[in-house]
Structure formats: C-alpha cells, structure tokens
Amino acid sequence: MAWAHPTRRPANVALSSSREPLQGMEPWLGAMLRRGWIVVATDYAGLRTPGTQRYLSGNDEANDVVDSVRAVRHVVGARAGKDWVA
Numbered sequence: 020m021a022w023a024h025p026t027r028r029p030a031n032v033a034l035s036s037s038r039e040p041l042q043g044m045e046p047w048l049g050a051m052l053r054r055g056w057i058v059v060a061t062d063y064a065g066l067r068t069p070g071t072q073r074y075l076s077g078n079d080e081a082n083d084v085v086d087s088v089r090a091v092r093h094v095v096g097a098r099a100g101k102d103w104v105a
Contacts, residue, residue, distance in 0.1 A: 020051055020056050020057065020058045020059070020103065020104055020105070021059055021061065021084045021085075021087050021088050021103055021104070021105040022058055022059065022060045022061065022105075023061050023080070023084045023105050024060055024061060057091055057097055057098075057099050059087045059088065059090070059091045060087070061080075061083050061084050061086075061087045062083065062087065063080065063083050064079060064083055084105050088103050
C-alpha cells in the first residue's frame with residue numbers, strides 16, 4: 020500500500036517533536052500490517068526545503084507516490100509484489 024499521507028503545515032517548516040507521529044493512524048495501519056501488507060509512506064520531493072514546494076503539483080505528487088512503490092520493491096526481504104493501491 021502506498022500511503023500518500025497529508026501534510027499539516029507549510030512544507031518548509033520543521034516537523035514538531037511529537038513522540039507519536041502516526042497518532043490516529045493505528046486503526047487502518049495496524050489492520051494493513053496484520054494482513055501482511057507492505058505499507059510505504061511517500062517521501063514528497065522538496066518537502067521541508069526552502070522555496071516552492073513542487074510536490075504540491077498533481078503530477079509531481081503522483082510520481083512521488085509511484086516512486087515510493089518502486090523503491091520498496093528494491094528492499095531486500097520485503098517481498099513486494101507488482102500489485103499495489105494508494
């Protein structure tokens with residue numbers, strides 16, 4: 020599963036020091052993991068960098084999601100298949 024997660028603040032602002040960055044995600048995330056699904060969070064290009072956030076463009080955001088799936092397929096031992104959902 021490719022998790023195209025939302026962002027909560029301007030992308031060039033540092034993340035908070037939250038001890039629970041996935042707070043509120045447990046119900047669905049836990050269910051996916053218990054089913055043995057691989058869940059990969061998208062690393063949006065340019066997130067938290069100065070200037071215009073290019074990931075906010077629909078095409079760039081979509082490419083970043085697809086790239087996350089491509090990347091996890093190269094993780095040794097992940098056994099990621101060809102089928103995926105976002």
